[in-house]
Amino acid sequence: MKVTYKDVKADILSKITNGQWPPGSLVANEVDLAMTYGCARATVNRAMRELAEEGIIERRRKAGTRVRMTPIRQARFDIPVVRDEIIQKGAAYRYTLLSCISQPAPDWLRARLDLPAEAKALHLICMHYADGVPYEHEDRWINLTALPKAASASFEEIAPTEWLLSAIPFSEVEISLFARSAEKSLADYLDCTVGDPVFTVERSTWWRENAVTYVRLTYRPGHRLTTRY
Amino acid sequence: MKVTYKDVKADILSKITNGQWPPGSLVANEVDLAMTYGCARATVNRAMRELAEEGIIERRRKAGTRVRMTPIRQARFDIPVVRDEIIQKGAAYRYTLLSCISQPAPDWLRARLDLPAEAKALHLICMHYADGVPYEHEDRWINLTALPKAASASFEEIAPTEWLLSAIPFSEVEISLFARSAEKSLADYLDCTVGDPVFTVERSTWWRENAVTYVRLTYRPGHRLTTRY
DNA sequence: TAGTGGTCTAGACCACAGG
DNA sequence: CTGTGGTCTAGACCACTAT
Incomplete structure (x- = not known):
């Protein structure tokens, strides 16, 4: 052999x-x-x-x-599409659009994504449910200047994540994980108590040097991100 | 060419x-x-x-x-040694051992690491400071049955992470990230308020099929884990 | 069964960086 | 200057699996 x-x-x-x-x-x-x-x-x-x-x-x-003196340990996490994640758990997936507003990009967003003063943005708020139970809250901003066709997409029917995936399948991403406490509206949507610690994933996405979208995905209390290495 | x-x-x-x-x-x-x-x-x-x-x-x-229909996105996070992480930020590193108790492994730990009934464990609680400010709280259990020489290590002087790194440089790890709220003692150590949302990294480590250690690393409020891909 | 990716080989040239 | 890793080549055989 x-x-x-x-x-x-x-x-x-x-x-x-x-x-x-x-x-x-x-x-x-x-x-x-x-x-x-x-x-x-x-x-x-x-x-x-x-x-x-x-x-x-x-x-x-x-x-x-x-x-190596001290081996470099790296953890790799798969970042699945919420729907796939939920379906893989054997649960039924449901998506709801809560709000969808076109407006000038607020200052903090312009600062974060380095957008020009006149930038327009689409602000979306959505919920993802597993077997009818709140699973993930999505607070997303899409840069309409870079992606004007987002204005005419029907986010009632297709989740922004999936629409974006078909619009710009490959992109540059900065991702940040942290803990925060649920404020009133978040607690209502996630069906938890105000002040509960929740796990949030923040992601900024670029496509060919252009900032495309910024999103905060917040999970119901108790959510874990797990991997082996 | x-x-x-x-x-x-x-x-x-x-x-x-x-x-x-x-x-x-x-x-x-x-x-x-x-x-x-x-x-x-x-x-x-x-x-x-x-x-x-x-x-x-x-x-x-x-x-x-x-x-791929939906490209699998993977985020890779470097898992640095706390001391290196702090020093790289240009801050002064300080480490303190708060508690170090040898005792029979509690049930939940035995269940988690699949240890036998008679397993002995070393329970350590430590703090890591950056420029004197609380940075990370470490709550660690070491399986003395698999690693008896840990009993004689002087964790007053060397942080368990670093001692373990020299004892078993390469290992199998399961890591899990989540948000929780700081209870009394944690809040005291991290110098924050009880109930504050904190980011916790939980890690179980094996070496040659033997569970070696289980640790919960909890960061001061506001801590983020960030990467690009 | 046949087509596709998975891997090995033996040899070659090159880029980089240590001494 | 020279040793080491980085890569390419042309050819070969093999393992898996769709059909």
Whole structure:
């Protein structure tokens, strides 16, 4: 059986985790490793490249490869579309548009998205329900200057997230997670008590250097974002 | 100049983002693409593999490659060591051990980490300060059965995170983010008001199938976890 | 069963950065 | 200047799976 890059990767990783190759130590170069594993250099290269991407080792031309002193830990969270998230839990999905107002972009929004003074915006408030229970509150602003056709979309029927996904499928995003307390209207919508701690995801989206949308997604109390790594 | 995998990747991505290859559409196979780009198949393969990893396209043997209907967006957050995080902000770091008790693992912990009935645990409570201001509250349990030498570590001087990092540099982690409200003691330590919404990171760590530690890191009100993708 | 992606190889050239 | 990683190539075989 041939030696695969996965074999090499697993073996190197085990040598690191069991202490044979301690943090900071120099790892043999690709040519030597290829010899010892009896495989091509490309195979070793792929194994090492992936370990480097995962923050386990650090590679530099000429300097060689070292085991990271403090491994860089990264958590990856999937950011699903709410509807998919709810359906995947086996619950029934329902969406409601609460408010939809076209207006000049307020100062704080212009500041945040770096919009010109005359920018127009569409302000949407929506709710997403799972089996009839409030799941997520969506407070969204869409930059009508960058995306004028949003003005004529019927957000009664299609959730803004999904409309935007079809309008601009790929974009640059800044995402921010934090805790805040539910004020009156939020508490009403989420069916919780005023002052309850809620988990909020704030997202700003750009498409080709143009700010497109800013959204605050707030979840019912108790919501968790979970992952493994 | 030779065609690089980055060229190919960028070109494919642009064809997707500008709508030439809409969501759901079938992408030409690797051999054909290699011909049109005038490069080796391996080059196309690497470009496509990365796009697939990034959730832009979906690949299946025989079925071919498709542009994802709803691109899987993944946010990656760096999980830094608190001390590094604070120092990088240009603030002075200070650490305090508030409590350190060795005791039988409570039921909820045994349930969570799947520990045997007789498991012993070390319960630590610590604070991390930035420029003297409360930054993070740490409530940690270490499984002494899996990691007996933790009993003799001097957590007065070294923070558990850092001690653990040297004891078990690489591990399997489950992480969970949520909002909760500060109860009395937490509010005291974080210098905030009881009931304030606080952001909490909960982490369970395994090393070679053995649960090692469970920790709740709670940040002062207003803390945000931010990233771009 | 046949088409597609997944991977390995052996060799080559190059870019970068340490000494 | 030279060692190391980064990448490309052309060809090959294999694994999966849609049809």
